[in-house]
Amino acid sequence: MEIGIAKPLPFAMAPSTLQCRRNGAPGARSPWVRPRLPNDRCRRSLLQGGSPMEVTVRGLTLDYGGVTAVHRLHLDVAAGESIVLLGQSGCGKTSTMRCIAGLEEPSDGTITIGERTVFDARAGVAIPAHHRNVGMVFQSYAVWPHRTVVENVAFPLRMAKTPKAEARKAALEVLGLVGMAHLADRGASKLSGGQMQRVALARSMAMRPAVLLLDEPLSNLDARLRDDLRIELRRIQVEHQLTSIYVTHDQTEALALADRIAIMQGGRITQLSTPAELYSRPASASIASFLGVTNVFPVAAAEGDAVRLAESGVALRTAGHAATADAVACIRPEAVRVVEPGAAGPNVLAGRVRALSYQGFTTRLSISVDERLRLDSVVPSATVADLAIGSPTTVAIDPIDVRVLPPEVAEPEADAGPAERSAAA
Numbered sequence: 001m002e003i004g005i006a007k008p009l010p011f012a013m014a015p016s017t018l019q020c021r022r023n024g025a026p027g028a029r030s031p032w033v034r035p036r037l038p039n040d041r042c043r044r045s046l047l048q049g050g051s052p053m054e055v056t057v058r059g060l061t062l063d064y065g066g067v068t069a070v071h072r073l074h075l076d077v078a079a080g081e082s083i084v085l086l087g088q089s090g091c092g093k094t095s096t097m098r099c100i101a102g103l104e105e106p107s108d109g110t111i112t113i114g115e116r117t118v119f120d121a122r123a124g125v126a127i128p129a130h131h132r133n134v135g136m137v138f139q140s141y142a143v144w145p146h147r148t149v150v151e152n153v154a155f156p157l158r159m160a161k162t163p164k165a166e167a168r169k170a171a172l173e174v175l176g177l178v179g180m181a182h183l184a185d186r187g188a189s190k191l192s193g194g195q196m197q198r199v200a201l202a203r204s205m206a207m208r209p210a211v212l213l214l215d216e217p218l219s220n221l222d223a224r225l226r227d228d229l230r231i232e233l234r235r236i237q238v239e240h241q242l243t244s245i246y247v248t249h250d251q252t253e254a255l256a257l258a259d260r261i262a263i264m265q266g267g268r269i270t271q272l273s274t275p276a277e278l279y280s281r282p283a284s285a286s287i288a289s290f291l292g293v294t295n296v297f298p299v300a301a302a303e304g305d306a307v308r309l310a311e312s313g314v315a316l317r318t319a320g321h322a323a324t325a326d327a328v329a330c331i332r333p334e335a336v337r338v339v340e341p342g343a344a345g346p347n348v349l350a351g352r353v354r355a356l357s358y359q360g361f362t363t364r365l366s367i368s369v370d371e372r373l374r375l376d377s378v379v380p381s382a383t384v385a386d387l388a389i390g391s392p393t394t395v396a397i398d399p400i401d402v403r404v405l406p407p408e409v410a411e412p413e414a415d416a417g418p419a420e421r422s423a424a425a
């Protein structure tokens with residue numbers, strides 16, 4: 001297994017301690033020891049160094065010599081909120097994170113963390129990364145293989161001149177939070193991938209950042225470990241009210257970790273919603289398709305409550321969506337139900353099974369209604385045990401499940417924020 005690079009990250013080192021020193025009297029005890037606070041507040045302050053902070057991004061634009069990686073992006077993250085940036089490869093997720101962390105200099109826009117403007121292109125403000133009070137965890141484990149676990153986590157504190165014993169004590173506490181205290185004195189090279197990633201997470205939290213930025217931290221791990229750590233991450237984030245921005249292109253991960261999900265496409269946020277809202281009401285066909293909606297059909301015309309599909313000419317009843325000229329009908333595979341032949345009701349279609357894939361509790365079917373209309377369906381396996389490739393079958397789709405959407409979310413004309421954009425969509 002390849003082990004991450006050992007260069008200390010500048011932003012993981014100094015800021016919180018600078019803040020603590022500013023807050024504390026000269027010669028004061030370690031900021032980690034606050035005996036007069038009640039236990040719960042003490043626990044929270046361990047990670048927060050005070051209250052969680054909100055992040056506000058306005059009109060953020062980042063050009064890499066000709067490539068616009070981030071395009072007039074707006075984002076509001078509430079204090080203690082977990083926002084997940086979800087989008088396809090190359091849509092600008094990492095670039096956005098790097099701008100917030102202070103590792104890139106955007107060409108336009110403003111970034112505010114708490115009360116403080118850390119970047120303002122027009123006013124010439126650019127607070128360096130190590131003064132922004134953000135912690136960042138990357139996809140690569142980035143632990144120092146020649147140091148022990150506790151040394152890795154204590155390192156940024158030591159760099160900030162925290163006395164050795166205090167740094168160790170603080171590191172052990174954070175290691176406890178990620179379930180790694182028992183391996184504190186093990187060499188970091190003797191850890192599994194998941195354990196290394198926990199160390200990287202603990203190290204980024206050790207400085208009690210106001211904001212935690214996580215860029216696909218679990219993508220190098222195997223599926224089981226990823227599931228376990230995802231639950232742990234969410235627990236830590238909720239329990240300690242960490243303001244966090246998490247990047248992924250895995251929608252399951254996004255749904256599990258987010259208070260709200262920001263869909264990124266082409267360098268901008270095209271939808272910002274709770275996971276449930278996003279799942280049930282994607283703002284465009286391309287977002288629906290990215291979220292696993294495989295039945296995506298251009299619409300030729302609207303006929304009352306129905307839409308006629310362009311390619312097959314099949315008419316599907318909807319729950320009264322207004323179809324625009326370039327509208328697309330989107331149907332989740334779970335909404336395509338296998339029913340008895342001759343069943344009554346709207347959107348009942350007869351076809352044949354052309355492919356069938358058993359997935360455990362569910363089975364995925366591809367059904368040919370005719371030459372030009374194939375429907376994907378996901379059904380409980382127990383209900384289709386008698387089906388095989390070639391079996392005649394009948395499916396039904398509830399009108400409410402036929403969503404008629406624009407192909408893309410229109411680009412806002414001026415500097416409208418995401419709220420205005422989703423209202424316009």
Ligand SMILES: Nc1ncnc2c1ncn2[C@@H]1O[C@H](COP(=O)(O)OP(=O)(O)OP(=O)(O)O)[C@@H](O)[C@H]1O
Nearest residue numbers: 064067068069088089090091092093094095096249
């Ligand atoms: N240093 C760079 N120089 C030039 N172009 C870059 C640079 N870094 C990123 N880009 C380009 O900017 C765009 C956004 O890249 P970014 O790394 O932010 O994408 P991403 O959403 O994080 O993708 P992934 O999911 O693959 O990590 C891409 O088109 C990429 O090729």
Ligand SMILES: [Mg+2]
Nearest residue numbers: 093094095215
């Ligand atoms: Mg990336």
